[in-house]
Amino acid sequence: MKPRVSMICLGVADLEASKKFYHEGLGFPKLDSVPGTAYFDLDGTWLHLRSREDLAADAGVSAEGSGYNALTLYHTVKSVEEVSEVLKKAVDAGAKEIKAPQQASWGGYHAFFQDPDGNVWEIAFSPFAWVGPVDKEE
Secondary structure, three states: OOOOOOEEEEEEOOHHHHHHHHHHHOOOOEEOOOOOEEEEEOOOOEEEEEEHHHHHHHHOOOOOOOOOOOOEEEEEOOOHHHHHHHHHHHHHOOOEEEEEEEEOOOOOEEEEEEOOOOOEEEEEEOOOOOOOOOOOOO
C-alpha cells in the first residue's frame, strides 16, 4: 500500500454553516458535491463534510461524543507572521481560538483553533523543514 491520505471526512452538525466556514471563511476551493455533502480541494487531499449522524451511521458507530477526539488537522505556513494571519481569518469566519500564536516547544511557531464543530486545527511555521506540501511555484 502506498502511504497517503486521500480524503479527510468531518462529521458536522450544520452542513450549510460548515460549507460557508470552509469556503467563504477560509477560502477552500469547493468541488462538485452530491446532495448532503461538501468537498473541498486541499492541493492533493480532499476535505469532505457530511452530517455527523450520517457519517457515524455509515461507519456503524455512535454519533455522540465530546471533548478532544485525538485528531488535529495541521496546516503549515511559510512564516511566523502567516500563523497570525491564518488564525485571524479562521476566527473572523467563526472559529474559536484555543491557543494564541506563540513559540512551540519543538522550536517552531504555532497557534490552534477549533472549527464550528470543535475540530482542532494547528497552524504552524517550522524553521527546520516543511511538513506537508508546499506551494507549487516554489
